[in-house]
Amino acid sequence: MEGKKITVQDILTMKGKRKITMLTAYDYPLASLIDKAGIDMILVGDSLANVVLGLDSTTKVGMTEMIHHAKAVTRAVKHALVVGDMPYDSYQVLPTGKQVTSDESVKNARRFIEEAKCDVVKLEWFDRCLEVTEQIIKAGIAVMGHIGLTPQTADKIGGFKVQGKDAEAAQRLIEQSVQLEKLGCFSIVLECVPDKIAEMITKKIKIPTIGIGAGVNCDGQVLVTHDLLGLFERFTPKFVKKYINLSPLITKAIEEYRDEVIRGKFPAAEHSFGIKEEELKKLR
Numbered sequence: 001m002e003g004k005k006i007t008v009q010d011i012l013t014m015k016g017k018r019k020i021t022m023l024t025a026y027d028y029p030l031a032s033l034i035d036k037a038g039i040d041m042i043l044v045g046d047s048l049a050n051v052v053l054g055l056d057s058t059t060k061v062g063m064t065e066m067i068h069h070a071k072a073v074t075r076a077v078k079h080a081l082v083v084g085d086m087p088y089d090s091y092q093v094l095p096t097g098k099q100v101t102s103d104e105s106v107k108n109a110r111r112f113i114e115e116a117k118c119d120v121v122k123l124e125w126f127d128r129c130l131e132v133t134e135q136i137i138k139a140g141i142a143v144m145g146h147i148g149l150t151p152q153t154a155d156k157i158g159g160f161k162v163q164g165k166d167a168e169a170a171q172r173l174i175e176q177s178v179q180l181e182k183l184g185c186f187s188i189v190l191e192c193v194p195d196k197i198a199e200m201i202t203k204k205i206k207i208p209t210i211g212i213g214a215g216v217n218c219d220g221q222v223l224v225t226h227d228l229l230g231l232f233e234r235f236t237p238k239f240v241k242k243y244i245n246l247s248p249l250i251t252k253a254i255e256e257y258r259d260e261v262i263r264g265k266f267p268a269a270e271h272s273f274g275i276k277e278e279e280l281k282k283l284r
C-alpha cells in the first residue's frame, strides 16, 4: 500500500486481512509526520475543540474552524485517506438552536470534500442520523459512521460513559451498525463499547469497524494523536495508551531556551549573521 493514496475501496478490502490504523491530525506538521509513518486514515476530528482550541466541548467547534484545519491537514497528506469530521453545527443543531436540514448537511459535507480536499466525512449517530447520512451518501460522498459514545450528544446518552452495557442498549448499537451499513457507510467508529459487543458488531457487518475504547477485535483502531503523544494533560481516558510523554520534554526544552536567552547564551555566533570588517569601518 505504501506510496500510493489510500482509497475507500482499499479500506473496505483490508477487513479481515490486516488491522486498519487511524489517528487524528489538525495541522500540517503532525499530519505530515503521521502520513510518513504509514497510518491508513487521518481524521480531522472535532476533538480539535478539546485538544487544540482549549474548549470544553466538541459542540463548540464549528464549520469555520474545521474547514480551516482540514485544509492544513490535506496540504500535508500524500498517502492516508483523510476523514473530515462533521461538527455539530454542520448537520445537527445551529448555535441559534435551529435544526440543520439535510440539504444544509449535504452542502457542509461537500465543503469538506471540495474546499478542504478531504476524501470522506464522518458523522456521529443522533436522532436524525439515518436521514442525513442517506442524503450525503446519495450526493456521492463517502461516509464513516460513529456509534457508541457520541460526544456531540453526550448529554442525551447519559454523559461520557461506556455505551451498550446491557442487552437492550447493546442490541440498539448492533441495529444502528446494520442500518448504517445498509445505507452505504464504508466504515463505522465504535467508541467506548464493551469489547464483546464490538466483536459481535465487527463479525455481523461487512464494512470495517474502527474502535476507540472498543477492544482489540475491531477491524481497526483510532486514537487522538495528542493523547498518544502525551500532549493533552487535562484528562486521560482509560482507553488511551501514551506511547511517549512529550509534554515534560517540551517544557524542559522551553525552560532551557528561556534560561539561555536570559543569560545571553543564545543566540551563539553560529546562529548570527556577520558583516565584513571593511564595511563596518565605513560606518565608523
Ligand code: KIV
Pocket (backbone or CB within 6 Å): 024, 043, 044, 045, 046, 047, 048, 085, 189, 212, 222, 224
Ligand atoms: O474527533 C475525534 O477525535 C473523534 C475520534 C475520537 C474518533 O471523533
